Amino acid sequence: MSDRHRNLTDFLFVDIATVPQFPCLLDAPEQYQQLWQRKAEGLRRSPDDPVADYGRAALYAEFGKIVAVAAGYFWQDGGDTLLRISAFAGEEKRVLSALLVAMSKYGHKNPGYRICTYNGREFDCPFMARRLIIHSMPLPEVLDVAGARPWEIHQLDVMDLWRFGDRREYTPLDLLAYTLGVKLPESKLDGSQIAEAYYTRGELWDIARYCQHNALATAQVLRRYRNLAPLPPGQIGLVDPKIYEAK
Secondary structure, eight states, X not given: OOXXXXXXXXXXXXXXXXXXXXXXXXXXXXXXXXHHHHHHHHHTSSTTOTTTTGGGGGGOTTTEEEEEEEEEEEEEETTEEEEEEEEEEESHHHHHHHHHHHHHHHHHHSTTOEEEESSTTTTHHHHHHHHHHHTTOOOOTTTOOTTOOGGGOOEEEHHHXXXXXXXXXXXXXXXXXXXXXXXXXXXXXXXXXXXXXXXTSOOHHHHHHHHHHHHHHHHHHHHHHTTOOOOOGGGEXXXXXXXXXXX
């Protein structure tokens, strides 16, 4: 069955928030600094000032880390469709452990499920897989796609759906949600503020909520893509985030 026609209850909607591994490049070990400088030179943005460009480390699993994850799914209650979204934030390994538990529980109820993301085929999914390996944690089959054929990859990227084959432009999720008439809760943060919120203010709750809102937007946009109306607020449950402090 094509993912375009698969039942919406077969998808686990996932979003992650990432930051550089250190508050400032100068706080990092010397070898890490040298490796980042080499990476920054390859990025050709500010090769002469790797410290100023260090914020981009959040985009790379070798230099960044995950500080929050949201995971949500549709389910049926009688004749109603409901959406439930959980979130975990804090120390990376504990966050990833919580995500693995959530994925295992969902997979037990929905064998052959798909991960659904926005730009996740290029970012969220490979980032999660790499960080799991870095921590010597098990890699779920849905993320273990190295060398897989296209039809063997159980991931749906809503951004790819919206491209309709047009690879020229990137459409931000909030723009697409607005365009399709999807109303979302107000977030205190946007993606450019995650590192500051984490390192300067310790706003784990707000970062987790940011991920939940992104997962919600992805789920609602997929409904609109299927010519279904967005779910009303009364059928959406945003579970209070679980915060995991470092042990």
